[in-house]
Amino acid sequence: MNKSFFITLAKWVLPAGIIGLLIGSATALLLTVNDALGNVREQNSWLILFLPLGGLLIGFLYMKLGPSSGYDLYKGNNLVIEGVQGKTKVLRRLGPLVYLGTFITVFFGGSTGREGAAIQMGGSAAETVIRFFKINVIDRKILLMSGISAGFGAAFGTPITGAVFGMEMSAIGKMKYEALIPCLTASFIGHYVTENVWGVEHEEFVIKALPELSVMSFAKVVLLAIIFSLLSMFYCQLRHGIHFLSEKYTKKNHMVRAFAGGLIIVLLTFTAGTYEYNGRGLDMLEASFDSDVPRFAFLAKLVFTAVTMGSGFVGGEAIPLFFMGATLGNTLYPFFDFPLSFLAALGLITAFCGGANTPVAAFLLSVEMFDGKGIEYFFVACITAFIFSGHHGLWPSQKIYEPKSRLFRLTNGDTIKNVEQKKKKH
Template sequence: MQNNLFSSQHFSILKNALRFTVIVIPVAAFIGSAVAFFLWLLSGAIHFRFAHSWLLYLLPLAGIAIYFIYKLFGRSAEKGNNLIIDEIHNPGGGVPKRMAPLVLLTTIITHLFGGSAGREGTAVQMGGSIAQMMSKWFKLNPADTQTLLTAGIAAGFGAVFGTPLTGAVFAMEVLTIGRVQYNALLPCLIAGITGDVTVAAWGIHHTAYHIDILPAVPHWFSGYISTDLLLIIKVIVASIAFGLASYLFARMVHGIKSFFTHYVKTPWLIPAIGGLIIIALTFINGKPDYLSLGVDAEHAGAVTIPSAFHAGGADTWSWLWKTIYTTITLGTGFKGGEVTPLFYIGATMGNTLSALLNAPVSLFAALGFIAVFAGATNTPLACTFMGIELFGGEHALLFAIACFTAYLFSGHTGIYSSQRIGVGKVDDMEDKTLSEAMKRDGYLYEKLAKYGFLKRK
């Protein structure tokens, strides 16, 4: 009986694993190819704007164009990443095929004219759209379609950042706060690896980051823990700030969107106003450092994510400026993602905090890079893996401390309002969406609603 049970269980596992492998590999390869094309176009658009800085003055018109593109063709695709999360939790109308080309086109437009946005949202939406389309080709049932959508997120995320393991864990962790959806473990891992390998096969390269070697650990600590106790305390203090930065970013994105929706009755004017504000802010700053991704330098001495890994590579308030630029860009209807700007915010904040705390610059830039992202997406486990994939495993303990601390201190906020709360950080928030939790956030919500930044319900 035991032998029969053993053989039947493992035969079913093997059969299911092989089945999903056959399905996921072509889907993820398709997604990886689409992401490679997107990254190639994105790089071209960003460098074209570098050479033609006057394009920034057309940002309001670009915003209007994006509005009408979605008005005419978008329909449910306007919901973006939140639609994919909703479809995985509660299958309904599906993720439309038009989502992939629409978000690709409008993200390129956003960056071509200087909008401050990212690229993860585009890759994830392309992944979800392609996965939904191919699930129909394979005639999958609703449960398998949900699994394939989750794998599509993994493929898109792993491909766009060159972090396949992070992509797999992110796809499983982002759906429900406090719980990891292990039912899609193997498909997500296969998808993340395939997506990343496909992008590499197309000759697309990702930015490399480096943490400088830290001083030797004092002898009296070396037998117990792998790093300096004082350094751990500094990391915790900095990570609380990273979590609060995540909180601020998420609140501002949702608040700006609600504010403009409430006060501007002509919808196409909202992105136009957003574009004008970005132009004005750039005049105030006197430099274009906070436009677009913030990875490549437009001029010598520009503040970028790579520059933040070096002493003097960021201004004291670079993180706040990037927060303002990005939340206005996305809150007024431009397209793209939030994650690369979150990397920028975290890295530049880490740079600033390293000076205040007398801590290693490159280490704290790396910690901010992953921790602000962890707090804003409520994915501390995935972000810990991201730290290991991007920066090496030597500081894995510090990565985990930073990500989980920032996750806790970001509260029940986040950039994905459709996330479900499986295990609340505080109070009785379980089984609610993140959107519902934010609307119950007591004092701050009341103040924001009072001044028109959020709608009362």
């Protein structure tokens, strides 16, 4: 039995380690190129005028490389989730394609993030390793999870969060603890390679002060978590609504979808009179921790990102959700007797938690990102946001193994997409 255990362990750890090595280097490339392209765009604001043409190119690539293989590559993270669920295969071309699409989106000023590209590259790398080692069906699912873990852990410099995120992302109400060792291996190696081999530095957000522990403070945190969860729910609904309508009226012509979306973003940019909501918006995100930001910045970012991602551009949605939550926390500062940096941090974590439906990973993200400060508050906030965001989310393919509460009368094993469709029929 011991021999069998170590053989199985080796079958997980070796491939997971290779996945971590691949994704650590790939994510370092993603972050470095994204930063360089973002800086060029900020210095040349006229590049926003070419966003519709960038959309045409992305749409062409996805239409050219997707349907011919029988897969909708625009599913992105959902395709990786369905791979973990055993419903489909993750194409190896998905990762390089989403990288190129993310670079185009960032360079011309679409509102996007990074984790989607890292996760999808993780899935592609895992699929490559799986085929090379001829991994069986059960272990295949576990190694796909480790690809997700490597991508997330390396993208944000949070290896523990990455390990759990890989296990938690594909299903609501269930984690496959069997995958912990390969997910942890891939995430830590990916993180180590990104930071220590390639020297990539991640953004740092600092909580300068915390509220005193009291019943009133916890009550305020619960109220704030509900507000932030509603923000994430509204974003997800708007983003998926735009996606549905844009596909419907263009008959899934992704070139037309993205071109039209690019035009709308150009118009929104000139209407807003600022370029703060294009690209990743890291400067305003960091500023929200220690100074005033525009009162409705969270709403502007929400609209910019929903249009960008809903119309066919690619990248990620974690950074935009961080931005929305942190800037909304900044806006709520006059109404709550809490330190500004704490409000921004609380918004950042809970908005992400409500959209991703990953409460354990979100809590661990707060621990790693803020050096364990305020863990009592973040724990309560993540649970609250998870429940009050309902069965909505960034990824319609997430399976609901168990409803978040008995108050939700749902069928076990359904997906977010099916739940949404049933609601519309009623």
